[in-house]
Amino acid sequence: PTHSLTRRGALIVVEGLDRAGKSSQCELLQSFLREHGRAVKYIRFPDRSTPIGKLIDSYLRGSANQDDHSIHLLFSANRWEIAKSIEVDIASGITVIVDRYSYSGAVYSAAKANPTLSLEWAWQPEIGLPRPDICLFLSISAEETAKRGGFGAERYENEAMQTRVRDLFRSLFDRQEDVEVIDAGRSLEEVSRDMQAAVTACFDRLDAIGPLRAME
Numbered sequence: 001p002t003h004s005l006t007r008r009g010a011l012i013v014v015e016g017l018d019r020a021g022k023s024s025q026c027e028l029l030q031s032f033l034r035e036h037g038r039a040v041k042y043i044r045f046p047d048r049s050t051p052i053g054k055l056i057d058s059y060l061r062g063s064a065n066q067d068d069h070s071i072h073l074l075f076s077a078n079r080w081e082i083a084k085s086i087e088v089d090i091a092s093g094i095t096v097i098v099d100r101y102s103y104s105g106a107v108y109s110a111a112k113a114n115p116t117l118s119l120e121w122a123w124q125p126e127i128g129l130p131r132p133d134i135c136l137f138l139s140i141s142a143e144e145t146a147k148r149g150g151f152g153a154e155r156y157e158n159e160a161m162q163t164r165v166r167d168l169f170r171s172l173f174d175r176q177e178d179v180e181v182i183d184a185g186r187s188l189e190e191v192s193r194d195m196q197a198a199v200t201a202c203f204d205r206l207d208a209i210g211p212l213r214a215m216e
């Protein structure tokens, strides 16, 4: 009986372009939530530690090639293989912070401009995954990312790809509910303050939301 009295945790997704500050902000958010007495777990996608994740890792590093559709489905499978454990954690009262999720999945694949890989096609395998209670999108301009230094060596880390990703994130988030756009071109403190406010408001809505929902 005590089980049914456990308040569930929240599923919080943090999205954004490379160098938007996702990792630092996820750390700050974890500390904030722990200071407020919440049990928190942090996960990131791709999870490169699983067998599927290792395939993704060698693709991103450029040591293996993959068909666009095939690698897309592997990124999605990498979420599905961890979906159940997210549900279990949330039900047991743990708040899960996820660094990149289905939104990155759909947008990076669609940005390849493959004629048979539309944003709509790319979204389909995400349907049914645990749906975030809130998605914090760290929005950053091309000018600001340029100021933050050079690209890394991984696939997708180039100007043309990042520009298409930025545009696609915008058109995807026009159609999504529960997305909070945060101006990430400011100081760490300013950005984290906005994230904390959005997450606090999300916790206030959690009873009204009810059980963890599924992605549509």
Ligand code: TMP
Pocket: 018, 045, 046, 060, 075, 076, 100, 101, 102, 104, 105, 106, 108, 109, 155, 156, 157
């Ligand atoms: P990371 O830099 O956050 O580790 O992500 C690696 C790259 O993988 C990044 O360029 C975004 C991309 N990506 C996808 O293409 N599809 C996905 O489903 C995810 C989660 C990331």
Ligand code: MG
Pocket: 018, 154
């Ligand atoms: Mg990266």
